[in-house]
Amino acid sequence: MDSLFLMGAATASQTPPLVNALWVLLLGSLLGLELIGKVPPTLHTPLMSGANAVSGITVLAALTAIIKADGSIPLLALGSVSLGFALFNVIGGFLVTDRMLAMFSRKPARKENS
Amino acid sequence: MQFLNYAIDLVAVLLLALGIKGLSKVRSARSANQLAAVAMALAVIGLLFSYLGTPSFSGQAWIWIIVGSLVGGVLGAITAQRVPMTSMPETVALFNGCGGMSSLLVALAAALFPGTLDDGTLVAVVSIVISVFVGSITFTGSIVAMAKLQGWLSTPPWMQSKVRHLVNIALAVVCLVAAIKLIGSDGSSQGALWLLVIASGLLGVGVTLPIGGADMPVVISLLNSYSGVAAAAAGFVVGSQLLIVAGAMVGAAGLILTQVMCDGMNRSLVSVLFGGALGAGASTAGGGGEYTNITSCSVEECALTLEAAERVVIVPGYGLAVAQAQHTLREVTRSLEAAGIQVDYAIHPVAGRMPGHMNVLLAEADVPYEQLKEMDVINPDFPATDVVLVLGANDVVNPQAKNDPNSPLYGMPVLDVQQARTVFVVKRGMSAGYSGIKNDLFELANTSMVFGDAKKVLGDLLGELKELGVGKK
Numbered sequence: 001m002d003s004l005f006l007m008g009a010a011t012a013s014q015t016p017p018l019v020n021a022l023w024v025l026l027l028g029s030l031l032g033l034e035l036i037g038k039v040p041p042t043l044h045t046p047l048m049s050g051a052n053a054v055s056g057i058t059v060l061a062a063l064t065a066i067i068k069a070d071g072s073i074p075l076l077a078l079g080s081v082s083l084g085f086a087l088f089n090v091i092g093g094f095l096v097t098d099r100m101l102a103m104f105s106r107k108p109a110r111k112e113n114s
Numbered sequence: 115m116q117f118l119n120y121a122i123d124l125v126a127v128l129l130l131a132l133g134i135k136g137l138s139k140v141r142s143a144r145s146a147n148q149l150a151a152v153a154m155a156l157a158v159i160g161l162l163f164s165y166l167g168t169p170s171f172s173g174q175a176w177i178w179i180i181v182g183s184l185v186g187g188v189l190g191a192i193t194a195q196r197v198p199m200t201s202m203p204e205t206v207a208l209f210n211g212c213g214g215m216s217s218l219l220v221a222l223a224a225a226l227f228p229g230t231l232d233d234g235t236l237v238a239v240v241s242i243v244i245s246v247f248v249g250s251i252t253f254t255g256s257i258v259a260m261a262k263l264q265g266w267l268s269t270p271p272w273m274q275s276k277v278r279h280l281v282n283i284a285l286a287v288v289c290l291v292a293a294i295k296l297i298g299s300d301g302s303s304q305g306a307l308w309l310l311v312i313a314s315g316l317l318g319v320g321v322t323l324p325i326g327g328a329d330m331p332v333v334i335s336l337l338n339s340y341s342g343v344a345a346a347a348a349g350f351v352v353g354s355q356l357l358i359v360a361g362a363m364v365g366a367a368g369l370i371l372t373q374v375m376c377d378g379m380n381r382s383l384v385s386v387l388f389g390g391a392l393g394a395g396a397s398t399a400g401g402g403g404e405y406t407n408i409t410s411c412s413v414e415e416c417a418l419t420l421e422a423a424e425r426v427v428i429v430p431g432y433g434l435a436v437a438q439a440q441h442t443l444r445e446v447t448r449s450l451e452a453a454g455i456q457v458d459y460a461i462h463p464v465a466g467r468m469p470g471h472m473n474v475l476l477a478e479a480d481v482p483y484e485q486l487k488e489m490d491v492i493n494p495d496f497p498a499t500d501v502v503l504v505l506g507a508n509d510v511v512n513p514q515a516k517n518d519p520n521s522p523l524y525g526m527p528v529l530d531v532q533q534a535r536t537v538f539v540v541k542r543g544m545s546a547g548y549s550g551i552k553n554d555l556f557e558l559a560n561t562s563m564v565f566g567d568a569k570k571v572l573g574d575l576l577g578e579l580k581e582l583g584v585g586k587k
Contacts, residue, residue: 018237020355021349021350021353021355021358024355024358024359024362025346025358025359025362026362027359028346028358028359028360028361028362028363028366029362029363029365029366030366031131031359031362031363031366032134032342032362032363032364032365032366032367032368032369032370033366033367033369033370035131035134035135035138035363035367036134036135036138036367036370036371036374037138038138039138039371039374040138040140040488041461041463041470041473041488042140042461042470042473042486043137043138043139043140043143043470044371044374044375044470045202045203045206045470045471045473045474046137046143046147046470046474047134047137047138047143047371047470048206048331048334048335048338048368048371049202049205049206049209050133050134050137050146050147050150051134051137051338051342051364051367051368051371052206052209052210052213052338052341053147053150053151053154053209054130054133054134054150054154054342054360054363054364055210055213055338055341055342055345055360055361055364055368056154056209056212056213056216057130057154057157057345057356057357057360057361057364058213058216058217058220058344058345058348058357058361059154059158059216060157060158060161060349060352060354060356060357061216061217061220061345061348061349061351061352061354061357062182062216062219062220063158063161063162063179064161064165064220064231064352064354065220065223065224065231065352066175066178066179066182067165067168067170067171067175068170068230068231069170069175069178069230070170070230071170071172071174072227072230074226074227075223075226075227075230076174076175076178077178078219078220078222078223078226079178079182079219079220079223080178080179080181080182081182081219082182082215082216082219082220082223083178083179083182083183083186083216084182084183084185084186084189085186085212085213085215085216085219086186086212086213086216087182087183087186087187087190088186088187088189088190088193088209088212089190089209089210089212089213089216090154090190091186091187091190091191091194092189092190092191092193092194092205092209093190093194093206093209094147094148094150094151094154095190095191095194095195096193096194096197096202096205096206096209097147098144098147098148099194099195100199100202100474101143101144101147102144103474103477103478104140104143104144104473104474104477104483
């Protein structure tokens with residue numbers, strides 16, 4: 001345990017110390033468990049699609065890879081392809097979720113008109 | 115400066131959490147989705163900002179960033195706009211697979227160029243292994259799920275047998291061995307790395323391929339949770355707390371959503387993952403698939419009965435969506451409503467191909483949200499209903515689920531349509547539903563079958579209703 005902690009602490013400038021990172025992991029997981037309590041079935045599909053878009057947060061990892069590549073072309077290319085995949089996930093995911101939800105939200109307005 | 119970066123990250127996490135939270139309420143869902151998108155943009159800006167001025171962040175890096183973003187972003191936007199609402203589950207699967215692929219590629223980059231992205235510690239190597247393993251499974255699993263839903267891929271017979279468990283266990287063992295070797299070599303063994311990539315990719319195929327179409331949404335939801343895990347692992351690799359917390363959040367929320375979906379279908383996650391297709395053993399257990407006592411009727415009769423009704427309930431299923439008949443259906447119900455007939459829609463939790471999918475499709479056709487009734491709300495109303503119109507739904511109206519303890523469907527919550535005075539079932543033929551099980555409803559005395567494509571039948575029905583003068587003032 002001690003050695004693991006030191007390993008994290010020794011490189012604190014680059015990597016978050018392991019213990020900190022594990023805390024973040026734990027609290028993030030607990031938060032995720034609590035966030036979705038009762039979801040009406042209507043929203044299962046949009047919620048899944050929205051959560052899927054959020055999981056494209058790996059854009060951050062892909063960007064980091066490109067920035068840290070330091071001129072290495074293979075690394076730049078790998079990072080760039082990874083960024084493409086992640087953004088496909090993020091932009092596509094958010095837009096398609098919005099398209100679905102837009103159909104729900106315009107309903108009441110239409111009804112008043114007719 | 116450092117402080118500002120922390121602040122941006124914290125705000126981004128907060129907004130992401132609020133976004134996911136808001137997505138579970140009808141009122142706030144749309145703005146919540148936009149909020150999550152803003153949070154994501156903020157996180158990206160924060161990251162770029164924090165590296166501004168570091169020597170490696172050169173113009174060259176910018177070019178690769180812009181090229182990658184443009185290709186991925188534009189393709190994503192086009193896909194999101196073009197894809198029809200009926201193939202929403204496939205689309206989510208495709209997007210999800212790409213997220214997994216992204217995590218996999220970052221982990222590969224870290225492993226192939228040690229020391230540039232990670233710090234080479236044991237933690238980093240373990241994170242790389244997890245990210246490669248989960249990312250690879252997510253990618254191949256999602257692609258297989260998409261291909262199966264699109265009908266591009268069917269399950270080979272040997273995959274339905276018990277052999278598949280042996281194959282999958284063998285693949286899992288290979289993954290484990292490769293992982294141990296990779297960790298043992300401090301991440302330097304490239305042979306072990308590629309073995310891990312290939313074996314976990316095949317494992318993703320092997321686990322997803324035998325799963326039946328009806329269970330696929332559950333699998334997609336589970337894979338969605340995995341892609342969160344892969345993102346969190348990638349966060350450990352590159353040392354991003356924001357990535358860890360967001361990945362963990364999606365991973366956990368995805369698990370809960372998967373559980374909610376399983377509950378709605380009365381299936382356990384274990385039986386979805388390891389039980390194989392529901393229909394495989396069911397065709398024998400269901401006691402023969404022959405129908406003996408079918409009453410079929412014409413569209414005219416159906417129209418006449420509808421005209422005389424006071425209360426009509428529509429039960430839409432995936433067949434309606436495939437036929438793209440939701441707009442024609444809306445016209446039919448408009449003329450019925452104009453004639454003073456009360457029309458409701460009974461939405462089974464798993465109507466369509468994914469929970470909530472049918473609501474999306476009907477919303478697309480302008481059906482007022484208030485007319486969509488959930489199963490628990492509408493079931494007590496069926497005895498007081500004159501006509502039920504079942505459109506391309508099958509298993510969700512099978513009374514076997516209540517009456518026959520030997521039926522594989524037994525225990526699944528269903529719509530009690532047989533309690534209505536008259537039931538019309540619009541169906542293309544006598545083929546079985548997803549589960550491959552005979553539907554006793556079709557043989558009941560108060561049930562009439564109207565054979566034909568849902569869109570054509572509804573079009574004809576609309577014509578007949580007009581001739582009868584229904585809904586004209």
